[in-house]
Amino acid sequence: MLLFIVRRIGTMILTMIVVSILLFLTLEFNSENVAVKVLGPYSSPESRAIWLEDHGYNDALPVRYGRWLGNFIVGDFGESIRFKTPVAKVLLPRLKNTAILAGVTLAIVTVLGLTFGILAGMNEGSMLDRVISITSIITTSIPEFASAVLLTAIFVFYLDLLPGTSGMTDGFDPIQLVLPVMVLVLYDFGYVARMTRASMAEVMMTHYIRTAVLKGLPYKTVILRHALRNALIAPFTVIMLQINWLLSGVIVVEFFYAYKGFGALLLEASLNQDIFLIEACAMVAVFVAVATQTISDLGYTYLNPRIRFS
Amino acid sequence: MSDITAGIPRKEPAIIQWLKAFALIRESIVGMIGAGIVIFWVSVAILADVLAPFPPNSTLRPLAFPGQELVLPAGQKLANQPVEDICAQIYENKSPTSTYNCGTFWLGTDHIGRDILSRIIYGSRTVLFYAPLATLAAYIVGIVMGLAAGYLRGWADDVLSFVSNVILSFPVLVLYVIIIATVGASGLNIVIAIVFASAPGIMRIVRGLVLDLRNREYVFAAQTRGEGIWRIMLVEILPNARGPLIVDSCVRIGYVTITIGVLGFLGLGLPPPDPDWGGMINETRQMAMTFPHMTVFPCFAISSLVLGFNLLADGLREVSLRD
Secondary structure (H helix, E strand, C coil), X not given: CHHHHHHHHHHHHHHHHHHHHHHHHHHHCCHHHHHHHHHCCCXXXXXXXXHHHHCCCCCCHHHHHHHXXXXXXXXXXXXXXXXXXEHHHHHHHHHHHHHHHHHHHHHHHHHHHHHHXXXXXXXXXXXXXHHHHHHHHHHHHCCHHHHHHHHHHHHHHHCCXXXXXXXXXXXXXXXXXXXXXXXXXXXXXXXXXXXXXXXXHHHHCCHHHHHHHHCCCCXXXXXXXXXXXXXXXXXXXXXXXXXXXXXHHHHHHHHHHCCCCHHHHHHHHHHCCCXXXXXXXXXHHHHHHHHHHHHHHHHHHHHCHHHHCC | CHHHHCCCCCCCCHXXXXXXXXXXXXXXXXXXXXXXXXXXXXXHHHCHHHHCCCCCCCCCCCCCCCCCEEXXXXXXXXXXXXXXXXXXXXXXXXXXXCEEEEEECCCCECXXXXXXXXXXXXXXXXXXXXXXXXXXHHHHHHHHXXXXXXXXXXXXXXXHHHHXXXXXXXXXXXXXXXXXXXXXXXXXXXXXXXXXXXXXXXXHHHHHHHHHHCCCHHHHXXXXXXXXXXXXXXXXXHHHHHHHHHHHHHHHHHHHHHHHHHHHHCCCCCCCCCCCHHHHHHHHHHHCCCCCHHHHHHHHHHHHHHHHHHHHHHHHHHHHHHC
């Protein structure tokens, strides 16, 4: 088990390093380009040359990468071209905001997805199962930007219940979080529900559940004590991997509702070619994705006794 | 010889086998609804020239609500033709010039006066051209990678699996945004970005299927006959992996449709003015509070198409699990 953990973490670090090399090569391979992006398209060739010299861009590529990586690890991501401040200073508050948005969403997705999935999987083929399955297909078919438009039209335009933007200009306001969370939940919970349903339906077909039912255990006990324990192993992985999807979703939702979060920052950085900010954002996104994947792998192994004890 | 082979049905061409696997959809109601939606949009795209009441890019009347009519005085031009030639005359008494009714904005117009219905109709061409194209390209790359990794094993497998793990570790949209922002937005670049981001996922599925199929007897038989590795991979193994791949391709084409929409919505999609649904939503969403028709109808369009693909996939999955 320990060896497995070490190997998984090793793979994670290796993946991060390869990603960082790819990112570095994509954005900083051509140092002339970096100078143009930092100093602007109308800067003189002399000033670009001086800037490149000052910032060590005349060194060989591997040296530059090594220094970049070193700075990165200690949290020095360079200075944002657009915001004219250190990247870390821009990034951290944004990450906090996105953590709130994603955390609330994930909690609701987990509760809704598991509840509906279990209810549907318990009675495969029943009316409830059909309704839940069809609903989850429909909700996952509506892209986030479309559901954002539709929900905004309903709750802001027709019902006038909720604010249409989530800029949080006067401090943190939970009401402004409602629509973004609703959009993300709507898109994401269906997948969790479907996966939970499949897992639950599979468990309900097993012999040990049939035995439990036949020996006269109350149905509630069969579900809670026997079925759920095995049925929830697969959804655990699905929910962890959902974080990867959420990172995509927050870009759209934060852009739509002008929420000052990480996704909107990444988009802004990309549209403005703010390379140091792109690098930092991308590495954070990949770190979160890879870390959750590692945790889900380890968790899956831990939860599944057939793997744990072999 | 003929007596021995008489009872064995002739092997059908590969394309017929794939089509037959696809035709099983008629056994599933959900799948048939999905197929119906997809066929509807495909017909709309093909017949766009006939169906669209107005040219998609011409500015006719800004901010018209659904149901308003386009009434033009004589002498004006519509799509480079005098209105007298193409529109119905409505009255000609009071004013010196007569007036013509050139049609109804069934879904209204956008902020610069383009007909929403016509743009949705022509936009279906854009999405139904790029989504299948990108998915097909991603499948070709992914299948080749997956066959190589699963059948050859060894270092090819290690390298391909690691590369795909690295790419899949990116949150998809982060990857798209970075790629498109770096190389610029164009139809070709969108296809390339989609191939880059989707091929590893396809490769994983194909690899898993091949790992199972490579130990079947007919593969050993082919190896004994001395068939080349590409022939074994493409002719012996690939057709037997078609079931899961057909289901996956329907789901994936839905995701690609969403992706193209999202990129358009984020302003990273196809360059204007040609209509694409995501771009239409992005251009008009600032006015969605006052003129909801501008954004809501393209949303219905893209959601219904994705729903069609997803229902189709669900139906195919249901049918394939049945036997």
